[in-house]
Amino acid sequence: MTFNRHRKNVEPGATAHRRYRHVRLIMLIAASICMTGHVLRADDPQPPVAGDNLLRNGNVVDLAEGHPVAWKPSTPDGAAVPTFSVTPIDAGHALTISSAIAHDDAWYSQWVELPGDDHVGFYRIQARVRKSDTDVKARITVFGARPVALRHYVDLALSGGAGDWVEASRTFYFGPARHTPAPKPKMQVALILSSPGRADFGDIRLARIQPRVTWINERVREEHYGPGNVILDIDGSHRVRLIPQAPSTRPEPTTSAAQKASGYVCFVPSNSAGVLPEYVPDTSEISADRLRFAARGESEFVTFCLRPLSDLGVVDLRLEDLTGPGRTRIKADRCTLYVPVNPTAEMIGYNARVPGARYQWISKWLRPTARCTARRGRNIQIYVDVAVPSEIPAGRYRGRVHLDPEHGSASTIPFSIEVLPISLERPMPWGFFRYGWRIDDDEGRARYLRGLREMRWAGMTQAAIIRQGNIAVRADGSVDLSGHDACVALYREAGFPDPPIIGMERLLPSICAALGVDLAFDNRGFARFREQDIPDEVRTFAATVVRNIRDHSVKAGWGPYAVHLVDEIAPGGKMVNARFLYPVWRKQAPDIRLHSGIYTFDWWRKFDSPLDINTVHYVHPCNNEPGNRRWRALARDMGTDTLFGIDFIGALNTFWEGRQISLTSAKGVDGVLCWTQWVDHDIKEYEKNYGLDPDDFDPYVFTYSYWKGGPWAVHLQNGTTMRSTAWFGIREGIDDSRYLNTARAWIERARSRKELAEDAQAASLRLEHAMTAVPWVAELRRPGSTWTSDSADKVRRVCADIAVHLQAAMAK
Structure with missing residues (x-):
């Protein structure tokens, strides 16, 4: 670079x-x-x-x-x-x-x-x-x-x-x-x-x-x-x-004649993703198979590293078609080759803006490319991301990456994808809680649609639509929701399968302003008054406004959605807004689901109004089994049928940190709705915003990232998209929940057949045993925890084997 x-x-x-x-x-x-x-x-x-x-x-x-x-x-x-x-x-x-x-x-x-x-x-x-x-x-x-x-x-x-x-x-x-x-x-x-x-x-x-x-x-x-x-x-x-990175104490690998002839040692990193150039592999990584399994219709990547034995100069990379049973092919144009750019420094923990925040070197950004530069002793990690067709015979598909170096002889690196005879169910609800949604012109619309499609690339199923600013409430109680109409249309166009969560956080001050009632609000729209100070005329007018919003959403074809009126309900002004607005919505629009985030037992009990969906810090209901039971019991007591988990995803999320959220969350919550600062970035904005040439990618621009994370993807001038290893990790984590749901779905189908009842019960016990091995958050974050990406792969394989077995049994 x-x-x-x-x-x-x-x-x-x-x-x-x-x-x-x-x-x-x-x-x-x-x-x-x-x-x-x-x-x-x-x-x-x-x-x-x-x-x-x-x-x-x-x-x-x-x-x-x-x-x-x-x-x-x-x-x-x-x-x-x-x-x-x-x-x-x-x-x-x-x-x-x-x-x-x-x-x-x-x-x-x-x-x-x-x-x-x-x-x-x-x-x-x-x-x-x-x-x-x-x-x-x-x-x-x-x-x-x-x-x-x-x-x-x-x-x-x-x-x-x-x-x-x-x-x-x-x-x-x-x-x-x-x-x-x-x-x-x-x-x-x-x-x-x-x-x-x-x-x-x-x-x-x-x-x-x-x-x-x-x-x-x-x-x-x-x-x-x-x-x-x-x-x-x-x-x-x-x-x-x-x-600092600890220097490796391993000696350089012993090379064979074939490795010397090729000019490099090939190895499969045990870390799955994000190997730094200085890393020295061990013997098990050099002998590991370059093999991954995938379901039909799934995108899966194979990764391996080259450790050049000498300076090879510029190396051209070419991927050939993958060949499988009966000479069936997965075309090379369904695959993307990625190579990391230089390592960058990223934050450890959550808040990059806190003074004293610590950073570490990681291999983060993966650029689609057909060329790299090979220097002696500096690892080059190659990712082959394969989009498996939905209709394809099961079996092993073999491919090769051809390397043509500037100095040295041409060679090939083989790898394989095992395609399973199953298609995956949908994942648990998974999305990002996003503010902004300013779609003021065609350029803004295209930019936001691209970001939503990037979320869909990762497998996300929903998002929160939070338009900042007041709601356009008129004096007669009608509401201009044209901006929300555009956002919902964009959401549908992006292809999210789950209903959106539509935010109207400044609804109460907007109602008061339209009515001409002078109640004191802070700059975020939260009350500086007591609940009993709200006059009857505001209560009556609010009911009219809510009915009008509901009627408009039906007429405009929004479809199912949840409404989000106050974020992070807590004692004070937020509680005043929430205790007024949510009961009005429940009464005037009972068919609309209500959503918020209440993070503590005490605040939830003080709110004392039914929510359909509460998004809490996922580390609490997923911390351990007793904690999960307490959160579930409180949800039932408060009339909440859906418990989501939120994670404030920081700038430093490695591949593994991105992946671990979903499988752990599957033990304790019904879905995941994480906070992120922004999803993607256009390289063309470099010169405008940073005074940098868009032809040069400078990852240190994003060292300023807020603690809520991002960007996860950068769109390049040639039309391709550079993605972070953590973004791949999140996609893998979401796919983990798809495998889990697929196994559960086939167990339920088998239970409907009397002759397969024993098979279904055995599969259920096997799945329960596999999920017992998935650690709760407290164990996962314990020093010395042995849970790794390989451990998650083993659980995924159990889920796949259950689905394959029961599908075959039901086909007899």
Whole structure:
């Protein structure tokens, strides 16, 4: 991949995301620990020597020479204060602390006023210490202390025998912990003696480390602060911490004569997707089959990696038809070849905008291509995405990818797809909860339709239609719903099989405005008044408006839908809106299903009005079996027949993180409706929005992604679409639920046949056993969890085998 270094008409510093430039990393003190660990790059040199000592009065020699004493004693109330003195030593002086009793909190400390305005960075604390006895517990601690004392600290434990001078140092990251403004931060450095005895502290030094800088492109640079400590700086306005990749300890694979002749080692990554270029495969990955199974009508991908043994230059890729039973073919034009672009840094966790957010390198973006560049020891991962025809004989279909390198001999890599003799049922309801839906012109309509079709590519069955802004309610109670009509038509055109969820979150302020009633609302349209303050005229008028909306939806042919009136119902203004609007809808339009998201037991009980669908954080009903029983019981008590799960999908979702949602959700909820910031992006918008050449893909543009995630796909100038590994993972997860539903459907069909009752019961028990192995969220996220994508494949295979067996039994 190349980066554009010749932008047009863009002044320096006026690049990516100007609208976010005001959002800086806000400094609230924390000593977020980032200890020396793995190296990001194998060839990272050591950084330059650390800067000036920030403990201006901290060098104990200053104390002996009569400078103002900066070190101050601190002990718990009522505790005996240990003695201290300045003692001559060979190379100067030392601060000696002595105590006859143990103190958990007895220390000498100094406030450190950091210079300048940018205090995020790496620092090194160094000291020489001598203890009177081996058992004396002495340490130096650095932590953030103003305006709020924080618990996170860097602790320099001091070992060594009695009378020995011990030199110790530690590198740490000093940065923000919370996303709130704060006064100018201060560090506190404490010399602590927490046991009886004496310790001499000499030559204490705290210094900021100056980095070695490596430019990735003209906007993005890495700042290396030593082994394991890296900051990624994007356009000078967005700085994130990188968690380094651990260098591989495996030796390079032993090569055969055939591998040497081809110029590469081929392997199948156990990670399924997203292998970094430096990764060294193990023996089992090299010998693994390049085989996947798929049902008729399903899209499934096969992936494998090449590890070049030398620089092969530009490699042309060509896919031939897949040949199966009776020489039946799956045409090559039903397949798409993807190759990852360079790795990018993506957020770990949810909120990329929170200061101190951590990032890691991942192989994320997959570009449709027929060409790649092969360099020695740098993996190239190839994805073959196969759209299996709906009408095709079952059996194994074999294909080959032809490689024609610039340097070296041409070769082929075989792979296979096992087509099963079944067609899949629909998945569990799955979709995205999306705001926006501004379809103001043909271009906007086409752009939004493309995004909806991208959701359908992933297998999604529905979406929420949330048009922002007030509802156009007139004084006579009629409502202009032409914008909603256009959205529903677009939704139908995209081919979603499930009813939409139509949002009207600003309905109450719109009703009051049309009636001329002056009730106070906040800027989001939520009440600043009590329920009893709503006058009767508003109640009567609201009933008329709701009936008119319902009648219009029937006349306009919206079909089945659910209405979403208040998002995330909680005590306060949201609760006032919800407790008024939902009962009105229930009474005036009883055939329309009601939807919202109420996330806690307490809020749900306070709402006390029936919902047909409640979308809750999926981690709660899916956390464990007892939790699921409690949520299900509450839903029944509250008159809710459908429990959906929501996941706030962050920017960093690997293939596996995308896949795991569906199968785990299938244990605990009836459907999934996740939050995402945006689905897709057009590469042509680069120059308009970012000042970048659309011919060059710069993945760091999206490092600014909000915590609700996206984009998942990028549409290129040549008409193809680049997709993320996580997007493939979500598609696989949705297909997992299709396999599960297919097995369940065939079990029910078999039960209808008396002679197959035993077969159906045996299949039901086998499926139940397989699903028991699927972990709940608490187990899935437990450190050391062994549940992987391969584990999910095994459950999928059980579902497929059940469907194949029962289908064959019923055909006899």
